[in-house]
Amino acid sequence: MTKKIMEASHAIAEAVKMAKPAVIAAYPITPQTHIVEKLSEFVADGETEAEYIRVESEFGAISACLGASATGVRSYTATCSQGLALMNEVLFIVSGMRLPVCMTVVNRALSAPINIWNDQQDSISARDVGWIQMYAETSQECYDLTLMQFKISEDHRVLTPSMVCLDGFTLSHVYEPVDIPSQKKVDEFLPDYVPYHAILDPEQPLTLGPIGFPSEYMELRKSQVDAIENSIKVIEQVYKEFNESFPVQIKDSRPEEYLHVEEYRMEGADIVLIAMGSVCGTIKVVVDKLREKGEKVGLLKLITYRPFPRETIKKALKGIKKVAVLEKAVSPGGDGPMYCEISSIFYDEKEKPGLRNFIIGLGGRDVTFDRIRKIYSMTKGDKGEKQEWVF
Amino acid sequence: MAILGLPEEEYFSYGHRACAGCGAAIALRLITKAAGRNSILVEPTGCMEVISTPYPETAWKLPWVHGAFENPASIASGICAALKVKGREDVNVVAFGGDGSTYDIGFGHLSGAFERGHNFAYICYDNEAYMNTGIQRSGSTPYGAATTTSPAGKKSIGKEVWKKDLVHVLAYHGSPYVATASIGYPTDAYKKIKKAIETKGPTFVNILATCPTGWRTPTEKSVEIAKLAVETGVFPLYEIVDGRHSINMPKDASRLKPVEDYLKAQGRFRHLFKPERNDKAIKYIEERVKENLHRLTQCAEKCF
Amino acid sequence: MIDFEKIKLKVNDKEVTIGAVLESKGSTEKTKTGAWRSKRPVIDYEKCVGCGICWSLCPEGAIKKRPDGKFEINLDYCKGCGICANECPKKSITMIIEEK
Numbered sequence: 150m151t152k153k154i155m156e157a158s159h160a161i162a163e164a165v166k167m168a169k170p171a172v173i174a175a176y177p178i179t180p181q182t183h184i185v186e187k188l189s190e191f192v193a194d195g196e197t198e199a200e201y202i203r204v205e206s207e208f209g210a211i212s213a214c215l216g217a218s219a220t221g222v223r224s225y226t227a228t229c230s231q232g233l234a235l236m237n238e239v240l241f242i243v244s245g246m247r248l249p250v251c252m253t254v255v256n257r258a259l260s261a262p263i264n265i266w267n268d269q270q271d272s273i274s275a276r277d278v279g280w281i282q283m284y285a286e287t288s289q290e291c292y293d294l295t296l297m298q299f300k301i302s303e304d305h306r307v308l309t310p311s312m313v314c315l316d317g318f319t320l321s322h323v324y325e326p327v328d329i330p331s332q333k334k335v336d337e338f339l340p341d342y343v344p345y346h347a348i349l350d351p352e353q354p355l356t357l358g359p360i361g362f363p364s365e366y367m368e369l370r371k372s373q374v375d376a377i378e379n380s381i382k383v384i385e386q387v388y389k390e391f392n393e394s395f396p397v398q399i400k401d402s403r404p405e406e407y408l409h410v411e412e413y414r415m416e417g418a419d420i421v422l423i424a425m426g427s428v429c430g431t432i433k434v435v436v437d438k439l440r441e442k443g444e445k446v447g448l449l450k451l452i453t454y455r456p457f458p459r460e461t462i463k464k465a466l467k468g469i470k471k472v473a474v475l476e477k478a479v480s481p482g483g484d485g486p487m488y489c490e491i492s493s494i495f496y497d498e499k500e501k502p503g504l505r506n507f508i509i510g511l512g513g514r515d516v517t518f519d520r521i522r523k524i525y526s527m528t529k530g531d532k533g534e535k536q537e538w539v540f
Numbered sequence: 541m542a543i544l545g546l547p548e549e550e551y552f553s554y555g556h557r558a559c560a561g562c563g564a565a566i567a568l569r570l571i572t573k574a575a576g577r578n579s580i581l582v583e584p585t586g587c588m589e590v591i592s593t594p595y596p597e598t599a600w601k602l603p604w605v606h607g608a609f610e611n612p613a614s615i616a617s618g619i620c621a622a623l624k625v626k627g628r629e630d631v632n633v634v635a636f637g638g639d640g641s642t643y644d645i646g647f648g649h650l651s652g653a654f655e656r657g658h659n660f661a662y663i664c665y666d667n668e669a670y671m672n673t674g675i676q677r678s679g680s681t682p683y684g685a686a687t688t689t690s691p692a693g694k695k696s697i698g699k700e701v702w703k704k705d706l707v708h709v710l711a712y713h714g715s716p717y718v719a720t721a722s723i724g725y726p727t728d729a730y731k732k733i734k735k736a737i738e739t740k741g742p743t744f745v746n747i748l749a750t751c752p753t754g755w756r757t758p759t760e761k762s763v764e765i766a767k768l769a770v771e772t773g774v775f776p777l778y779e780i781v782d783g784r785h786s787i788n789m790p791k792d793a794s795r796l797k798p799v800e801d802y803l804k805a806q807g808r809f810r811h812l813f814k815p816e817r818n819d820k821a822i823k824y825i826e827e828r829v830k831e832n833l834h835r836l837t838q839c840a841e842k843c844f
Numbered sequence: 845m846i847d848f849e850k851i852k853l854k855v856n857d858k859e860v861t862i863g864a865v866l867e868s869k870g871s872t873e874k875t876k877t878g879a880w881r882s883k884r885p886v887i888d889y890e891k892c893v894g895c896g897i898c899w900s901l902c903p904e905g906a907i908k909k910r911p912d913g914k915f916e917i918n919l920d921y922c923k924g925c926g927i928c929a930n931e932c933p934k935k936s937i938t939m940i941i942e943e944k
């Protein structure tokens with residue numbers, strides 16, 4: 150176990166290296182570049198066996214990963230924003246073919262207007278592509294979730310590609326202490342990838358990616374949806390196994406126990422803020438300050454977003470009077486994506502919290518203590534519209 | 541056992557759903573015979589992908605993968621890299637797609653794979669339009685041909701510009717071997733595809749594959765027309781080996797047949813003759829064919 | 845190796861496979877495309893010299909070499925396109941209209 154001060158991007162590159170992928174295919178896009186540059190250095194110095202394909206576009210990147218994964222080896226890519234949007238068609242195909250490709254998304258706003266700073270519009274807009282999505286708050290979580298995503302995606306009960314999402318710049322470029330376990334421990338936790346359902350090998354000729362006529366398409370799609378739904382249990386297992394193999398080394402660098410969510414000071418809370426990513430660090434500080442003044446407030450931080458941990462959230466919000474859903478993404482012409490999913494959990498419940506939706510931090514707009522305090526007071530005092538933009 | 545120099549074993553099984561007289565189906569038999577047992581096939585969306593894999597049936601007897609319309613070359617790149625790590629670079633990686641995927645929507649990714657120099661062969665079964673979606677114009681549709689999106693009309697000659705010369709574009713990517721072929725000459729086509737597969741690095745063969753449905757030709761004439769394209773010089777057969785041209789037109793092509801014979805044999809060019817003959821367009825086609833052949837022979841004799 | 849049995853599953857009591865993976869065993873042979881044709885090729889074995897040109901050009905790969913070196917057409921799959929008849933150098937194949 151070695152503790153290093155490192156950039157979150159480099160923590161991810163380290164985790165990818167230690168996961169020993171066979172093929173990396175990536176196209177540069179700000180703010181993901183420090184990941185792929187560091188991986189390129191590892192390749193150049195022989196620190197990884199991976200073949201690195203410098204593709205001509207993100208569409209090429211995800212397609213090369215499709216090819217490599219179909220051939221039966223562990224494959225990885227990283228992108229965000231415009232690049233993730235360009236990959237969109239193939240994201241559906243990789244999940245439909247059940248290929249366990251692993252990807253990092255360094256969350257960045259979507260154009261137009263073009264903007265290289267952070268929000269979560271890119272990965273939230275990709276919530277229906279059939280990929281598992283997990284969101285990191287800290288550099289340590291970036292490292293940990295990246296190791297875990299390989300194990301989750303490649304589990305034969307899951308066989309579903311995954312994205313680990315982290316905030317561009319506000320987390321990706323931040324230096325924090327990160328604990329790096331030994332390669333031996335990582336190898337015990339993450340065995341080599343053995344293909345379970347698909348391989349391209351002359352010894353066993355298979356056809357991958359046929360056409361699905363109306364008579365079969367729905368059943369094939371249902372088998373895929375069942376897998377990602379069932380993955381909620383497998384993810385819990387992997388979190389548990391990770392917690393046992395890698396106990397916390399650095400205080401507050403990650404939750405004591407990885408679960409689908411992290412409940413921060415929610416005991417006896419009347420009001421709970423819900424959010425994902427590095428903004429949760431800021432919210433925790435505000436929660437502490439408000440608690441000092443006797444305010445009964447807590448934070449529910451989501452780690453797993455797809456599959457959406459409905460039961461876990463329902464249990465966590467039991468008895469909570471008011472909930473504020475903070476989102477760094479919008480669904481133009483509709484309510485906030487997370488707001489919709491949280492409210493649908495409580496639709497049939499007799500006892501349900503008041504629900505508010507706050508749009509924050511789009512295009513890199515700072516989410517300051519004052520803005521979070523304002524959200525708290527608007528929620529507490531029932532002031533403003535159901536959906537409020539906090540500029 | 542070989543017949544006419546072609547291995548007897550079939551890796552692309554009957555029962556596939558190609559139209560009667562499909563030239564591309566003939567091309568696929570040649571491609572898979574050239575690829576052989578120790579191969580991985582990659583195909584984009586297109587006629588040959590749809591007719592060969594109606595789930596839960598498949599016509600394939602080899603490893604085969606289809607991702608999307610744009611990315612056979614990118615998928616092949618991933619496969620090459622995976623095979624390298626698995627120590628299985630002995631396996632042939634053979635990608636093949638229609639002209640729509642190859643000339644147009646997948647062109648950027650094809651260029652990327654060729655620029656990176658992956659060891660794979662890419663074969664284009666060129667039926668000169670988006671046939672799977674119903675005969676729409678593509679970058680490889682010949683000048684003056686009617687398609688459903690470039691129909692002949694009072695104000696339209698059909699395809700308004702000349703066919704894209706993808707073969708030379710890929711040759712100038714530094715490919716060690718590119719060639720043209722035609723189902724009209726199956727043994728020649730087989731040899732070129734085999735050579736492309738056996739040549740290390742990114743290689744390309746553009747094989748003309750008649751589409752009776754799209755070219756509006758009788759099903760029994762598919763091979764004859766693919767031969768006529770060569771005999772009239774409209775579709776010359778040549779190879780470019782490490783940048784050096786060699787034209788291998790079959791002997792009888794030295795006495796070229798009139799371009800008109802080729803145009804008249806196909807319904808897609810019917811409007812050049814009826815209701816009235818379009819001399820200007822026919823002349824233009826004849827000139828361009830002659831000029832193109834001249835340039836090719838120049839290259840073969842002089843350059844490099 | 846993939847254990848193909850393990851990737852079969854039942855959904856809505858229909859058998860499907862994970863990721864729609866299939867074994868490349870030429871299973872389209874289950875579908876007899878011969879039903880498509882309106883004309884049928886008939887070979888006059890007096891004229892046929894066993895050159896194999898018909899075999900090389902059949903889009904279905906439905907022509908097979910006989911022990912005697914000549915070729916026969918598998919009418920379960922022949923779509924009646926007529927390429928073999930058109931290309932046979934000895935004109936030994938004629939297309940006749942299917943009457944049923």
